[in-house]
Amino acid sequence: MVLKIFFPRCCNSADSGLLVGRWLPGQESAVVLAVIHYPFIPGQVKRYLSELQAQSQVELSVLGSWSMPKEGQEGMESFLKDLSTIFPQDRWLQLSRGAGRRGFACQLVERGGGSAQDGGDGGGDSDGVIFVHYDQRKVMLSQLHPPEGGGGANGTAEPSELRLVFQTVARSQPLFATDQYDDGPLKVTHWQSEGREASIIVELTKQASVPLCALLTWLLSLWTRLCRISLFNMWPVRFVTSKLSTCVQLSYRTDHLRTVSSPKKASDHMEFMRKANIFVSFFVDVALGLLLISWLYRANRISRLADILVPAADHVAKELQELLQWLMGAPAGLKMNRALDQVLGRFFLYHIHLWISYIHLMSPFIERILWYVGLSACLGLTFALSVLSDIVALLTFHIYCFYVYGARLYCLKIYGLSSLWRLFRGKKWNVLRQRVDSCSYDLDQLFIGTLLFTILLFLLPTTALYYLVFTLLRLVAVLFQGVIHLSVDFINSFPLFAMGLRLCRPYRLAEGVKFRVLSEEPGKPLHLMMEINPLKYSSVLQWYRTPTYSCYPKDSWVALCKKLFVGELIYPWKRKGTKTD
C-alpha cells in the first residue's frame, strides 16, 4: 500500500517542529494541517489539540515531526526522534527537508516495530510515499460537488478519500483562526489570512441585518394576513389573480423574500447559496427596475408612450378590419360558403367596432394609468415585464375572443363531423367498451344525420379558414407573451451569485481536483500538486438554478399540433401551480 501525505504548501518552508493533522480512517493517508514550532511544552500542545478537537469535531493528533535543518541546529535530528515517545501514536512520521533540496525525505515508524518504511535520500524504497501538496486556503473554502446531503441515496455510502480531505480541512477552521500576530502559548505555521476582511461597513451591516430581517418578516406576515382575507379568496378574485402574471410574480417574490428574511441561519451550503442567489438577483432586479424608471420618467416619455399606444391599438383594429373584409370576399381564391362567410365576418366586425369604441373611451385615462403602472418597476424589472405582459394580454383581448369563437365553432364542427361520419358508415361509439360498434339506425335518424353531415362538411372550409387566421394571430400574441414570461423566469431563476462566485473565485465551487506532477527525481518520493477543478458554468446553472414556476409549454409540440388541429383551446404559457426543479 502506498502512503499518501497531503501536505499544505504554506508549510513547505516552515521551521522544524511537530506535524499536526489527521490520519484518514481506513485510508493509508494523512492530512497535515499545521506545524507547531519550538519551543513548546508537550502538555500545552495536548491541551490545545483537545480544545481544537472539541471545537471542530475533527480527530486532530500529532502526526510526527518536521525538520528543516538550519545553521546552528545540529542536534535537532535526534531530538525529533525522541519526541515520538512523548506523543504516543501508532505511527510516527518523520519528514525532513534537506537544505537546498526540493524533495522531502520521509520515514514512517510503526509503534513497536521500528522503521517500516523509509523514503529519502539514503533509503532505497522510495516508492511507498506520495506527497500531495495542496493550497490550504482554497481547499478550506471550496465546496466539493455534489454537496453532501444533496443526493439522498449516497448519504449512507462511505465518503470518498478526497471528500474526507476536503472535510477535514474545512472543519479545522478554528485551527487557522490564530494569526501570526497572536501571542499564544504555541507558535504555529499554517495558512494565515492577511487579517480579517473587516471594515466598519461590514460590521454595521451585520448588526443592522438582524432587525431589518425581523422587520421584513413582520411586514411579510402582515401582507400574508392581508391576502388571506376572505374577500380575496372568493372565486372570481382568485381566478383573475391566478391569470394575471403580475399577481403570480408578486406571490413569487413574497416567497423569495420570506426565504431570505428568515432569521434562521442557513444550515448547509445549498441553502446558503439559494439565499444568496435570491438576494443578489432580487437586488439586480430592483436596480434594473429603478434604471428603467429613471429612463421612463424623464423627458416626458410616459405621455409619449401613451400617445403611441392608442393609435397603435387603433391601427391593429384597422388591420383586423381589413383582414376580415378580405376574408369575407374570396380569400386566396378559396371558394367558401358565402352566407356563412358574411355572417361570421359581420359578427367579428361588430366585435372590432365594440373594441375600438372601448379603446376610445379609455384613451383619456391611459396616460394616467401608465404613469401609475410604471411605478411598479421600482419593485423590480420583472414586475415591469409582468405588467407589460398583462397589458399586452388586455390589449389583444379581441384577438383572444376571436380565437375562442373560431376554435369553439371549429371544435364543434370537427366533433360533429367525426360522430356523423360514424353514423354515415352505420357505426357508433360505444362508451362502455371504448370502441366503435356497428349499429342499426332508424330511417329518420339516418336521414337527419346525413343531412347534417352534408351541411357540416360543406361549411367546414369556411370555419376552418376563420379558425386558422385567428389562431395564427393568437399564436403571435402568445409568442410575445411567452418571450416576456421566459425572460421574467430567467431573471427569477438565474443563479447570479453562484455565477459571480464561479467567475471571481473559481476555487469556491469545485467539481473535483486535478493533479500535476511536481518533481520526478529517481529514488525520491513522488510530489504531486493538487489543484481545484472549478465547476463548469453549465453545471453551476444546473445546481443553483432557483426552482421556479415552470412556464414552458406543458405539452410536446406534437400534442400542441394535435390540439390545434382538433380545435381545443391552447394556453401554452399557462403557469403550473406546482413547483418544478
Add this chain to the structure above:
Amino acid sequence: MTEDEFTDINGKAISLQCQSHSNFCREFTVSAPKLSLRRIMVYTCSVWLVAYVVFFFTQNTAVLSSAIFITLVGMMLHIHFVKIDHETLLIVGSLGVQVSSSYASGRESTTFIEMSKIKDIVINEAIYMQRVIYSLCILLKDPSDPGAVSTVVPLFQSSKPRLNCLVKVYRSCQEILAQC
C-alpha cells in the same frame, strides 16, 4: 520517457508519449492528428465563394465582411471548443486516474476519478459508423452495488488510436492497478 509513432483509425499519424514518474505513477499523452491545412482552405474558400456569389447578386459589401467575420469566429470557436490537440491519461496507483484533454487554443478540461470508484480499465469494442473500433474504457463501480458497473468512461475520444497503441497503454495501466 519514450515516444512512439502510431496511427489512428483513419490512418493518420499520431504519437504516444509515455512518461514514468515513478513505479506507480505514469502519464500517457496521445497527440491527436494535426489540423489539415487543406480542409481549412476548403471551408474558408467555400464560405468566401458563397459570400462572393451573394455579393455579386446583391451588391452589398456587408456580405463580404460578414463572411470574413464568420470564418474568423468559426475558426476561433473550432480551436477553442472542438479541436483537441492532445489527450493525457495520468494514472497514480492508489490515488486515481486523471483524464485531461487540451484544446488547440490551450484550454484544458480535466476529470479526476478516484481509485475507489474505479472497477477496472478495459479495452472495449465499439461500433463507429460502419466499422468496429477499439477503445480504452474505465469502468466505474456502482456505489449501491459493488459488483456492478455503473458508467463506462471512454478514453482518447478525439484521437482514436488503433489497437496496438491501446494495448501498450492498457498493459501499463494494468501493471499499476495490480500493484495496489
Add this chain to the structure above:
Amino acid sequence: MGADSGPGAPSAVPWRKVLYERQPFPDNYVDRRFLEELRRNVRVRHYRYWGVVREAGLVAQQLSCVAAFLTLWWYMDQSQLSPSTLLMAGLLFALLGYGLYEALGASRGGGRTRLADLQSAAIFLAFTFGFSPVLKTLTESVSTDTVYAMSAMMLLAHLVSFPYAQPSPPGSLSLNAALFASVCLASRLPGALHTFAMLTCALLVFALWPCLLHRLRDRAPWGFPWAAALVSLGSVAGLASLSPGGALLLAVALLTLTLLCPLLLVRLQRHKDNIHGPWDEAEIHEDLSHFLQ
C-alpha cells in the same frame, strides 16, 4: 408427406395424430390416411337459372331506380318539371305505397304504429323543408364538375353497398351515400322548393321503396318480378325521352344483369372445385376498419 416412407418407421406402432405423446416419427410426419379425409365442394349450392334471374332482378331494379332519380333531377334542373307536380306525384305514390304496405303486412307483430309513421313523416318533411334554403346555398361556390363527380361516386357507393339480400331496413352506408348524392344534386337546383321536392323524391326512391319491395317479395312473391320489370321499363322509357342512346345503354345493362350474368353463374358453377381437408387453411383476418376511421 415426403416423410411417409421413412427408414425407421416401424409398422408395429401405429402413428396417431396427437401432440401429447412421444412417437418414433419425425415432427412433420403424416400418415397415408391423410388424403383420405379430403372432400370437395362440401357446401356448394346448385342454382336454378330462373331463380337466379329473379334475384338479379333486384339489382337491375335498383340500378333503374338510380336512373329514374337522375332523370327526374335532370327534368327539374331544366325546369321542365315543376316542383309542385313532383310533390303531388310523390304524395300520391307515397299514399299508394303506404296503403299497399299496410295491406300486405296485415299481421303486424309489434311493429311501428301509425302514429310513429306519421311522426317520422313529419320529421322528414319539417327538416327537409327547414333546411332546404341552407342546402340551396351549400354548394354554390363549389364547381359543378366537382358536385357531379361527388354525386357519381356516392351513387356508385350506394349501388355497391346496397344490401340486396335484405333490403329492409336499408343499409346505413348505402342510404347515406344516396342521400348525400341527392343533397349534392338538389343543391344545384334553381329554387328552395325544387330542393325540397328533390329531397322528398330521393327519400321515396332510396329509403321507402326498398322497404315496400322487400315486403312485396316476402308476402306476394308473384308480384315482385312484375314490380321490378315495371320499374325498369319505366326508367328506360324516362331516359329515352331524354337521350335515346342513354336509354339503349341502360336497357343493355339491365338485360345483361338480369339474363346474361345468371347464365354465366350457372354455367361456371360446374367448374367449381373447393377442397376441404384435415389441415388448417390459411385465413387472413385483417381488420380493415381502422382505415375508415
